[in-house]
Amino acid sequence: MSEDGPGAGPGRRPLTALPKAHLHLHFTGSMRVSSVRDLAEDHGLRLPASLGADYPPRFTAADERGWFRFQRLYDAARAVVQGEADMRRIVREASLDDAAEGSRWLEIQVDPTSYAPFVGGITPALEIVLDEAARVSGEPGAVPVAVVVAASRMRHPLEARTLARLAARYAGDGPGTVVGFGLSNDERRGVTEEFAPAFGIARRAGLALVPHAGELLGADAVRATLGALTPDRLGHGVRAVEDPAVLGAVVEAGVALEVCPGSNVSLGVFDGAADVPLRTLLSAGATVALGADDPLIFDTRLLAQYETARAVHGLDDTELAALARSSFAASRAPSDVRRAAEAGIDAWLAAAPPS
Incomplete structure (x- = not known):
């Protein structure tokens, strides 16, 4: 969809003007397809x-085969990132692209292990991302960028501890700092409890704890993650709806859900956009922040998630504004960014919709 599609029209305020925080965006997956092609050509x-x-890719199921195809494409895209200039380009373009859609704050998720071989280690890899995030955040037409360091479930939990210690060294509360620690990749791999020591390190450093759970696996995985890692947010978490007791525990604990409808549908977690349980989550009192996950692979960005919420799930402008407020409430955005965003959301609602 676009602002000219079914998500917009007479009586509906333009969603590009609604201030939003973007909390679920992966580093490689944020790339423009044009940039992937440029870098592939540059590196032969x-x-x-x-x-x-x-392009764009098409997926048919959330089974092992579907995930394998997704992972193969993601790895192919990651392989074109072979140095500092490439990494800086990704951060900069992610900031500019999100700003163009009305985002006021971006938390981009990166595993520096993937890029360490090209820049001399995981520390330089993270420092490059942080430096470019700080640099672009102060420029016109860009959105402020903070970083979530993510460990992979596919690697040994001791590696997660190493990354947690690295993240703790750069912990902060503004652009160009590490604000969170995550756990990503196929949630059917690894033992969640074994990553608890890494999350303990991140917790003591004051970082937001933001593991993935409840997309490829159901409510039991959400329950296990709540118990083992005591997260602040869950990447996805949508399948908590499969058990009302688990969804109730999510709401009671105040755990925000980073809901990414486009990727859920692309991976076959739900058959269509109308099947994503956004209304159920909101009705239960869950704090929801919409995210785009991997726009490169799923060919859908943050703005499209809000358009889907409007056009498919029937959220009116007051509800969409509340959704945007939730994204800032769940974020680690500094107080001045939050205040400005709240004022912008109020102004968006106060403005007369187009006739």
């Missing part, structure tokens, strides 16, 4: 057809 690499002439 061949891309899969799904990132070339057959």
